Amino acid sequence: MKKIILLGASGSIGIQSIDVILQHSDKFEIVALSCGRNIIKLKEILTMISIEHVCVQLKEDYLYLKEEYPNIHFYYGDKGILEMLDMDAHIVINAIVGFAGLAPTLKIIQTKKVLALANKESLVVGGELVKKALQEHDGKMYPIDSEHSAIFQALQGNNKADILKLVVTASGGSFRNKTREELKGVSVEDALNHPNWSMGNRITIDSATMMNKGFEVIEAHYLFDIAFDNIEVLMNTESVIHSMIHYVDHSFMAQLGTADMRLPIQYALSYPNRLPLKMSDILDLAKIGTLHFKEVSYERYPLLKLAYEVGKRKGNSGAVINAADEVCVELFIRGEITFLDIEVIIQRCVEEMPYIEHPSYSDLYQSDIRTREYVYQLVNKGA
Ligand code: MG
Numbered sequence: 001m002k003k004i005i006l007l008g009a010s011g012s013i014g015i016q017s018i019d020v021i022l023q024h025s026d027k028f029e030i031v032a033l034s035c036g037r038n039i040i041k042l043k044e045i046l047t048m049i050s051i052e053h054v055c056v057q058l059k060e061d062y063l064y065l066k067e068e069y070p071n072i073h074f075y076y077g078d079k080g081i082l083e084m085l086d087m088d089a090h091i092v093i094n095a096i097v098g099f100a101g102l103a104p105t106l107k108i109i110q111t112k113k114v115l116a117l118a119n120k121e122s123l124v125v126g127g128e129l130v131k132k133a134l135q136e137h138d139g140k141m142y143p144i145d146s147e148h149s150a151i152f153q154a155l156q157g158n159n160k161a162d163i164l165k166l167v168v169t170a171s172g173g174s175f176r177n178k179t180r181e182e183l184k185g186v187s188v189e190d191a192l193n194h195p196n197w198s199m200g201n202r203i204t205i206d207s208a209t210m211m212n213k214g215f216e217v218i219e220a221h222y223l224f225d226i227a228f229d230n231i232e233v234l235m236n237t238e239s240v241i242h243s244m245i246h247y248v249d250h251s252f253m254a255q256l257g258t259a260d261m262r263l264p265i266q267y268a269l270s271y272p273n274r275l276p277l278k279m280s281d282i283l284d285l286a287k288i289g290t291l292h293f294k295e296v297s298y299e300r301y302p303l304l305k306l307a308y309e310v311g312k313r314k315g316n317s318g319a320v321i322n323a324a325d326e327v328c329v330e331l332f333i334r335g336e337i338t339f340l341d342i343e344v345i346i347q348r349c350v351e352e353m354p355y356i357e358h359p360s361y362s363d364l365y366q367s368d369i370r371t372r373e374y375v376y377q378l379v380n381k382g383a
Contacts, residue, residue: 002028003088004269005113007081007104008095009033010041012200013118013144013261017093018045020266023278028269031089034081034096037061046072053087055080082107091269093144094119097202098326099319099368102126106361109139116268118144120219125319125364127222141223142268147216148223149264150242150255155224156272158247166220167244167252169236170296171196173207175339176237180300186339188332196239197259205329209342210296214307218318221311228311233304235294240283258283302343306350316356316367323371324349337379345378 004021008014014035021028032053035042039061042054046069055075056062062076075084078100085092085107091114094101101119106129108115117123122130134141143149147168155163174193175183194204206212217231232246244254257263258281266277298305310317328342337345349371356363 001026002090002269003031004028005085005087005089005092006030006033006095007093007101008035008097008118009045010035010038011095011097012198013093013095013265015041015045016262017095017265018048020262020269020277022048024266024270024275027275032084032087034075034084039065053084055084078103085111085113089113091116093265093268094122095144097121097200099125099322099364102129102364103361105130106133109133109137109141112137112139115139115141116144116265117141118265120145120215121322123219123222124215125322125368126361127218127318128314128358129361129364131222142271143219143223144261144264144268145216145219146257146259146261146264147243148220149267151220151224151245152271153255153267154243154245154253158245158253160224162248163224163226163245164230164248164250165246166224166226166231167246168213168216168220168231168233169239169241169243170210170213170233171207171237171239172235172294172296173210173212174204175208176235180340183339188335191332191339199261201333202326202329205332205342206325208339210301210304211307211325211342211346213296213301214304214310215322217304217307218311228308233296235292235296237292237294238288240285240288240291256283256285303346306347310350313355314357316353316359316364317350319359319364319367320349320353320371321346323368324375327372327375331375331379341379345375348378349374 006017030049034055036057053073059076062074066074081104092108093116094105095118098121102122102125105122143152174191191208192204203212213233220231239259240256241254244252246252260279310321324346328345331337332342353371
């Protein structure tokens with residue numbers, strides 16, 4: 001029986017993780033979970049599984065829940081999550097969204113638990129710190145991101161040294177058929193309508209700008225230790241090929257499947273084994289008939305190009321680009337900036353925020369806060 005701590009339980013990955021774990025209740029058991037402010041969802045979860053340790057974001061929710069559920073040990077806030085991570089467990093699923101996932105990632109590694117990572121920001125923002133922690137503590141990190149799980153699966157039975165290139169596939173997001181001119185007037189509703197995947201709001205907008213793909217390139221760099229020049233992005237319109245490895249003998253190993261995150265979640269938990277998985281939709285290539293591929297244009301997706309630059313530059317640049325993106329997506333969803341403003345503002349933040357070559361965690365934390373403030377400044381000035 002593997003004990004699992006689930007961080008970010010009320011989000012899209014969190015809910016699907018619970019589904020996977022309940023399908024294998026003879027092998028996995030959730031011993032603790034965290035959720036943000038969605039207490040309605042939390043209560044729903046508590047009817048599905050019995051659990052002894054729960055962390056919520058706000059103190060007021062903590063005080064009220066403590067009364068309502070006297071048998072559960074509650075924690076609150078960012079510190080509460082770190083405190084909860086001291087308990088005994090085999091695997092931690094980190095499905096927290098955004099910068100807030102970095103400190104838990106480091107703590108998971110320090111406390112010698114297997115890290116099943118869905119929080120890509122941990123690597124975008126703090127890739128160097130995570131790498132160092134993994135080396136120091138002989139840590140284990142498995143990806144929960146469809147592209148990286150595909151690469152991880154295509155790597156089995158092969159040597160990392162024989163990789164020529166990683167080919168990360170991209171759907172192109174909700175506006176892939178629009179020109180830049182046509183992007184000027186797009187609405188929030190249209191942006192949230194992804195052609196292949198049903199995901200959380202932020203990642204859906206990030207798919208439309210390809211900021212998400214850029215973050216995934218950085219993520220791939222840290223997960224598999226491959227130079228940025230050897231990571232390619234390729235459009236696969238159908239999202240059937242989840243990513244590939246191009247080996248030195250020019251063999252391409254790909255992983256295919258439907259757009260269902262439960263597979264990457266389960267593989268991170270069951271690795272190196274595979275387990276049966278109940279799915280409503282199984283890949284039917286005869287029905288799909290044709291797969292389409294296209295080169296990605298940096299002119300069409302400038303944030304993808306920027307992510308490569310940020311990745312190579314290292315330092316606090318990842319913290320800056322991530323914070324700028326988090327705030328811009330929020331402002332776009334609230335209707336306060338346009339879709340194309342997202343790119344302009346993120347670009348300016350990366351160019352204009354002070355660079356720190358070897359940032360500590362607290363430098364990254366400060367960069368995150370200062371960048372957020374800078375975005376609001378730019379928006380208020382009408383930049
Ligand atoms: Mg992905």
